[in-house]
Amino acid sequence: MKRSAEYLWQPETYGDSYADVYDELIRDVPSEIADMVTVLRDMNIHTLLEFGSGTGRLAIPLSGAGFSLTGVEASARMLDAMQAKSGAERVRTVRGDFSEILLGSLFDGVLLSRNTLLALPTQRLQLAAVRNAARHLCGNGKVFIDLGTPRPLSSPVLRYGGQLKDGLVIQHESHDVVAQQVDFIRILIAPGSCTAMRTVSRYVWPSELDLMASLAGLSLIDRWSDWTRSPYLASSDAFVSVFGKQPVDPASGTDRR
Numbered sequence: 001m002k003r004s005a006e007y008l009w010q011p012e013t014y015g016d017s018y019a020d021v022y023d024e025l026i027r028d029v030p031s032e033i034a035d036m037v038t039v040l041r042d043m044n045i046h047t048l049l050e051f052g053s054g055t056g057r058l059a060i061p062l063s064g065a066g067f068s069l070t071g072v073e074a075s076a077r078m079l080d081a082m083q084a085k086s087g088a089e090r091v092r093t094v095r096g097d098f099s100e101i102l103l104g105s106l107f108d109g110v111l112l113s114r115n116t117l118l119a120l121p122t123q124r125l126q127l128a129a130v131r132n133a134a135r136h137l138c139g140n141g142k143v144f145i146d147l148g149t150p151r152p153l154s155s156p157v158l159r160y161g162g163q164l165k166d167g168l169v170i171q172h173e174s175h176d177v178v179a180q181q182v183d184f185i186r187i188l189i190a191p192g193s194c195t196a197m198r199t200v201s202r203y204v205w206p207s208e209l210d211l212m213a214s215l216a217g218l219s220l221i222d223r224w225s226d227w228t229r230s231p232y233l234a235s236s237d238a239f240v241s242v243f244g245k246q247p248v249d250p251a252s253g254t255d256r257r
Contacts, residue, residue, distance in 0.1 A: 009200070011097035014119045015054060015075020017197045021188060022055050022078070024164050026114065033058065035227035036113075037065045039144075043242070045109040049136055051098035051129065052116035056082035056091060063090035070107070072098045099129040106138040113146040118201040121181060123212075126204065131216040134245070143218060143243040146227075149236055150203040152177045166190045180204070206232075206239055218243040 018025065036058070040048065046068060053059045053071025055078055063069040070092045073079050079095060082088050094103065098112075099120060110133040120126045133143045153175045161171030167190030174183040181202045188195040204212075210220050221244050222229075225236035232239050 009121050009125075011074035011099070012076070014199050015073065015078035017199060019055070019075060019077035019081050021164060022081070023057065025162050025169065026057065032227055033061050037062065039227055039229065040067065040109060043109070043142055044140075045142065047107045047138075048109045048111060049103070049105075049107040049133075050111045050113070051133065052112065052119065053082070053091070053093065054078045056085055056088055058111070058113055059091045059093075060085060060087040063087065070094065070103070070105070072096055072101055072103075074098070099125050099132055101132070103136060105136070106141070107136055108138060108141050110136055110141070110143045111146075113144070115146070115148055115201070117145055117147060117209075118203060119199070121200045121202050123180075123202065123208075126202065127212045127215060130209075130212045130218070134213075134216040134218050137245060139245065141245070142221065143213070145209065145241045145243070146238065147204060147209070147241075148238050150180070150205055152180075152203070161186055164188065164190065167193075206241070209241060213241075213243045214246075217246050219246045 048062060048067045048069050050059050050069065050071045053073045056071070059069050059071045059082070064087055069090065072094050074095065074097050076095060079093055082091070082093065094101065112129070112133065117126055117129060120129055137143065153173065156172065156174040158170065158172050161169030167188060170187045170189065172185040179202070181200055184199050184201065186197045188197070206223065213220065221242045223232045223242070224230055224240045225232045225238060227240060
C-alpha cells in the first residue's frame with residue numbers, strides 16, 4: 001500500500017535535509033528584505049512571529065531592523081545553523097511544529113515567507129498552520145503569507161536547480177495535480193560526492209488560501225506580486241497575501257462576512 005505524504009512527513013523533514021546547503025540554494029536579495037521591512041513598518045508591526053524561521057535568513061535581518069522577533073523552527077539542524085550566525089542572539093527561537101505549537105503570546109504580525117506553507121504536504125496541515133497563525137495575532141495583527149504562483153506540470157521534468165560553492169544541483173519534479181503536490185528529488189553533485197534529497201510540497205491557489213484564511217477567522221486585506229506591493233496579475237510568479245482578523249458584530253458576537 002502506498003503511504004500518504006502526510007503519513008511519511010515529519011515537521012523537521014525539510015529542515016534536516018537542507019540545513020547544510022539552504023543558504024546557498026536560497027539567496028536573499030537585500031532590496032527584497034528592505035521592501036519587507038518597509039511593508040511591516042507601514043502596517044505598524046513591532047512584534048513578529050516567523051513560522052519556519054530556518055537558518056535565520058529573514059529573522060536575523062528583520063530583528064536587526066528593530067522588530068522583536070520570535071522564530072519557530074522544527075529542525076534542530078536549522079536552529080544550529082542560525083545560532084552560528086552573527087545577530088542570532090537578537091532572535092528568540094522555539095523548536096516546534098508551527099502547525100500546532102502554542103506560545104502563550106500574541107504578536108502584531110505572523111510571517112510565513114518563501115513558500116513555508118507549502119512545506120506542509122496536505123491541505124489539512126496547511127489549514128492547521130493558518131489557524132495557528134490566527135491564534136497568535138493580537139487584535140489588529142496581520143498574517144503575511146508569501147507563496148509562488150502554482151504552475152502545475154502534466155509530466156515530470158528534470159532541470160538545473162542552482163549553483164553551490166563546490167558543485168551544483170539537478171532537480172527532478174513530479175507533479176500530482178489531484179493532490180496538488182510536487183515530489184522534488186534534488187541531487188547535489190560535488191567533487192567526490194553525490195547526495196540525493198527528497199521532499200514533497202503542496203501548492204496552494206490564491207482562492208484556496210483565502211478560504212483557509214476565512215476558516216481561520218481571517219480576511220484578506222491586500223495581495224501583491226512581491227514586497228514592493230506591485231499588483232498581482234495572472235502572469236505574476238508569486239503572491240504576497242496580507243490577512244487580518246475578521247470583524248466581529250458586537251451585538252451577536254459573530255463574524256460579519
